[in-house]
Amino acid sequence: MKLTKTILATGVAFSALATATFAHAEPTAEVLHWWTSGGEAKAVSALKEDFEAKGGKWVDSPVAGGAGDAAMTVLRSRVLSGDAPAAVQLKGPAIQEWAEQGALADLNDVAAAEGWNDVLPAAIQTIMQYEGDYVAVPVNIHRVDWIWANPEVLAKVDVTEVPGTWEEFNSLADKLKAAGITPLAHGGQPWQDATIFETVVLGVGGPEFYQQTMIDLDEDALKSDTMKAVFDQMRKMRGYVDADFSGRDWNLATAMVMNGDAAMQIMGDWAKGEFMAAGKVPGKDFICAPTPSENGYLFNTDSFAMFEVSGDDKVAGQKLLAELIVGEKFQETFNLLKGSIPARLGVPMTNFDDCAIKSESDLKSAEEAGGFLPSMAHGMALRGHLAGAIIDVVTAHFNSDMSSDEAVIRLVEAVELAKD
Amino acid sequence: MGASSSTKSNLTALIQRNLSKIVVAPSFAASLFFVYGFILWTAYMAFSDSRMMPSYGWTGLRQYERLWSMERWHVAIENLLIFGGLFITICLLLGCLLAVLLDQRIRAEGALRTIFLYPMALSFIVTGTVWKWILNPGLGLENMMHELGWASFKFDWLINSDMAIYTVVIAGVWQASGFVMAMFLAALRGVDQDIIRAAYMDGASLPRIYFGIIIPSIRPVFLSAIVVLAHLAVKSFDLVIALTGGGPGYASDLPATFMYTMAFQRNQLGIGAASAMMMLATVMAIIVPYLYSELRGGRKNG
Numbered sequence: 194m195k196l197t198k199t200i201l202a203t204g205v206a207f208s209a210l211a212t213a214t215f216a217h218a219e220p221t222a223e224v225l226h227w228w229t230s231g232g233e234a235k236a237v238s239a240l241k242e243d244f245e246a247k248g249g250k251w252v253d254s255p256v257a258g259g260a261g262d263a264a265m266t267v268l269r270s271r272v273l274s275g276d277a278p279a280a281v282q283l284k285g286p287a288i289q290e291w292a293e294q295g296a297l298a299d300l301n302d303v304a305a306a307e308g309w310n311d312v313l314p315a316a317i318q319t320i321m322q323y324e325g326d327y328v329a330v331p332v333n334i335h336r337v338d339w340i341w342a343n344p345e346v347l348a349k350v351d352v353t354e355v356p357g358t359w360e361e362f363n364s365l366a367d368k369l370k371a372a373g374i375t376p377l378a379h380g381g382q383p384w385q386d387a388t389i390f391e392t393v394v395l396g397v398g399g400p401e402f403y404q405q406t407m408i409d410l411d412e413d414a415l416k417s418d419t420m421k422a423v424f425d426q427m428r429k430m431r432g433y434v435d436a437d438f439s440g441r442d443w444n445l446a447t448a449m450v451m452n453g454d455a456a457m458q459i460m461g462d463w464a465k466g467e468f469m470a471a472g473k474v475p476g477k478d479f480i481c482a483p484t485p486s487e488n489g490y491l492f493n494t495d496s497f498a499m500f501e502v503s504g505d506d507k508v509a510g511q512k513l514l515a516e517l518i519v520g521e522k523f524q525e526t527f528n529l530l531k532g533s534i535p536a537r538l539g540v541p542m543t544n545f546d547d548c549a550i551k552s553e554s555d556l557k558s559a560e561e562a563g564g565f566l567p568s569m570a571h572g573m574a575l576r577g578h579l580a581g582a583i584i585d586v587v588t589a590h591f592n593s594d595m596s597s598d599e600a601v602i603r604l605v606e607a608v609e610l611a612k613d
Numbered sequence: 614m615g616a617s618s619s620t621k622s623n624l625t626a627l628i629q630r631n632l633s634k635i636v637v638a639p640s641f642a643a644s645l646f647f648v649y650g651f652i653l654w655t656a657y658m659a660f661s662d663s664r665m666m667p668s669y670g671w672t673g674l675r676q677y678e679r680l681w682s683m684e685r686w687h688v689a690i691e692n693l694l695i696f697g698g699l700f701i702t703i704c705l706l707l708g709c710l711l712a713v714l715l716d717q718r719i720r721a722e723g724a725l726r727t728i729f730l731y732p733m734a735l736s737f738i739v740t741g742t743v744w745k746w747i748l749n750p751g752l753g754l755e756n757m758m759h760e761l762g763w764a765s766f767k768f769d770w771l772i773n774s775d776m777a778i779y780t781v782v783i784a785g786v787w788q789a790s791g792f793v794m795a796m797f798l799a800a801l802r803g804v805d806q807d808i809i810r811a812a813y814m815d816g817a818s819l820p821r822i823y824f825g826i827i828i829p830s831i832r833p834v835f836l837s838a839i840v841v842l843a844h845l846a847v848k849s850f851d852l853v854i855a856l857t858g859g860g861p862g863y864a865s866d867l868p869a870t871f872m873y874t875m876a877f878q879r880n881q882l883g884i885g886a887a888s889a890m891m892m893l894a895t896v897m898a899i900i901v902p903y904l905y906s907e908l909r910g911g912r913k914n915g
Contacts, residue, residue: 262877269666290665290880381772381861437751439772439861578664581879585685585863592861593774603684610682 220510223252224497225271226282227264230257232466236530243517243526249510254278272296277500279511283329285320285573288498292323298499298508300327303515312519312537314556316565317494320573329498330518331536333528336552337461337491337568338392341447341468342480346374346456355457355482359396359426362485366433369456377433378455380441383588387570387580389459390587391491392484393426400489400564407569410579410612416605424590424597431591439592450479459484461493461571465548466532481548483555490559493571494536582611652893658886665880676887685863686888689871692778693895696867697846699782700789704842705835707786708793713823715794716801726798729791737788741855744784745771774864777857781849781865784856789845793838800831836903843899847892868892 222244228237241251256264264282271277277296291297304310304327310318313331321329340355347353347365350372356362366376379385395403398419405414414420435455438446447467449455458464468479475481483490497518499511517523524535525544534542534549534556542550559565567573569580586607590600628635659677662670680686711729715722732740747753748771758766770776804827812822850869857865859874866874868888876885 266877273666294666382858383860383862386862435751436769437749437772440745440858577879578881581874588860588862589684589864592864607684610679613679 221250222510223278225278280497283498297328333533335493338484375435375455378446378449378458379434381439395489396486488562488564582607663882676883689866707790711794712797737851777865800834
């Protein structure tokens with residue numbers, strides 16, 4: 194009995210002490226993320242330094258593994274136990290899903306003070322908001338629809354430029370194949386199959402078709418002849434990859450292009466990091482060009498969602514963090530390290546490489562033409578279960594001899610099933 | 614004074630009488646809660662409308678309906694039948710054969726036994742990764758044969774949608790057959806030598822002795838081996854993840870990898886729970902008859 198009392202008293206004393214310290218403490222933010230290696234880890238520590246320079250206390254919660262699956266499991270249990278971290282690396286519609294649970298904090302006052310509405314692209318604003326309120330902040334824009342090519346290999350068939358239409362792409366690939374060169378370096382993992390698929394949807398169908406099929410899930414568009422043409426092109430792409438593609442990681446496919454074992458790879462601009470790390474120069478040792486499309490631009494944006502926290506120090510820390518992340522300085526340093534481009538418009542591009550500069554200028558023209566669209570394969574366009582249903586069909590088609598007609602029927606069925 | 618000492622000795626006696634129960638109680642309570650409690654909770658989740666977070670809205674059998682209308686689940690179930698069937702059969706045959714061969718009082722038996730048992734010491738992740746390299750056409754066996762000059766050699770099961778599940782069988786058998794062998798070897802050594810000698814006297818041939826006397830007398834080991842292998846097959850997850858990653862596409866998905874994908878990657882806790890319950894039902898269908906026969910047999914002997 195006496196022991197219990199002592200324990201209770203100590204507990205109360207400790208928590209009183211703790212509250213007292215926190216009340217006067219510096220702004221604190223716990224950040225849950227899975228950027229634990231290479232350029233990503235450096236990019237996070239850049240943010241940490243900025244935050245601490247402004248007098249904040251950074252609590253790092255890195256959870257590596259499974260491209261964020263492990264972190265999501267941690268997040269679920271943290272939210273269920275009522276102890277959410279202040280900022281969590283989340284992206285795309287997953288932000289909306291958490292907002293629906295009422296777990297996210299409102300950032301409107303920071304947004305108004307910093308004028309986010311004027312500096313962020315409209316499509317990105319939509320993703321960062323829930324019912325008109327800012328609940329998350331973007332850190333970067335990755336472009337997904339890139340072709341990475343080795344100019345030396347292309348020169349073997351007397352080609353100097355990456356094709357501008359899918360017909361040209363096919364004839365170039367056939368020529369390369371005839372010359373005994375693997376046209377397309379590819380890793381047979383569902384998300385990589387889906388990456389090629391969405392660039393084909395964008396190129397063959399156009400931005401409007403992409404909007405209808407990959408975002409609105411319009412049934413008529415999904416079962417249209419255009420979609421069949423997309424699957425026909427996918428069947429051709431299957432013929433352009435080498436025999437050992439199954440299960441290969443994307444960076445090994447990039448290495449194939451680098452070493453001249455293959456001519457091209459279709460991959461987001463994180464592939465650039467591999468070239469850069471090997472000391473290659475854009476334009477000379479490798480070419481970056483968008484996949485064929487009319488003013489299309491598929492983006493993949495990393496962001497931090499801000500969770501509801503209690504305590505003045507934590508709220509202050511959260512707001513400071515949000516302000517810093519969208520700030521010009523962080524957007525520049527972070528994206529120079531990560532290989533993407535700033536999510537904020539108007540950041541000077543002088544320190545960036547040629548591919549990033551092209552990405553930025555294409556972004557502007559794509560936005561004007563309505564072709565600035567979220568990537569389906571990278572979880573920006575659809576919620577996990579819907580995107581998963583589409584990716585299942587795409588990868589099943591790519592890895593078998595399924596006909597385009599059957600693929601379209603299965604696609605419509607899978608989407609219907611996942612919707613309800 | 615006398616009263617208090619007798620209470621004390623009563624208490625001691627009580628503790629002594631129930632010591633075993635007291636010691637077991639915490640672990641019993643923990644398994645009651647963490648195993649059976651969570652099985653019940655998962656069963657409930659399978660009837661709920663849970664997606665990203667657990668939710669308690671009742672939807673009846675809707676999640677099971679959705680599960681069974683998913684193409685991918687059918688692939689997973691089909692793969693389980695192929696994998697489970699072949700894995701168990703081949704392991705039993707190979708294990709039994711190895712045990713019989715080792716039982717011939719050969720030289721260096723200890724060393725051979727260790728070699729065959731060794732794969733069991735590896736984790737499935739290691740087995741899967743090693744076999745992934747061996748079976749990869751560009752790195753492993755096929756490449757080696759090509760370099761040796763056998764240019765027409767082709768072994769691309771790993772990247773062939775129709776054959777990928779059989780590579781899982783190969784790796785699984787490599788891992789587990791040594792263990793089955795050890796089980797059989799122990800049982801063979803336990804067979805009464807007098808009966809075998811008597812059979813020799815009667816002029817029975819060696820194969821006949823094995824098929825007619827020894828193997829029937831070690832029948833219970835078959836049952837134990839089947840139960841061990843069957844539950845290994847149903848819950849196998851790491852082997853597939855390391856070897857094929859469920860691919861190409863989802864061609865080598867098993868129920869366990871399907872469950873993980875739905876529950877933890879696609880925010881479909883309801884469907885994940887429903888598939889987990891289907892797996893539980895499969896395991897129960899194997900374990901319950903086994904336990905029943907074991908317990909009944911025990912009573913008969915006792």
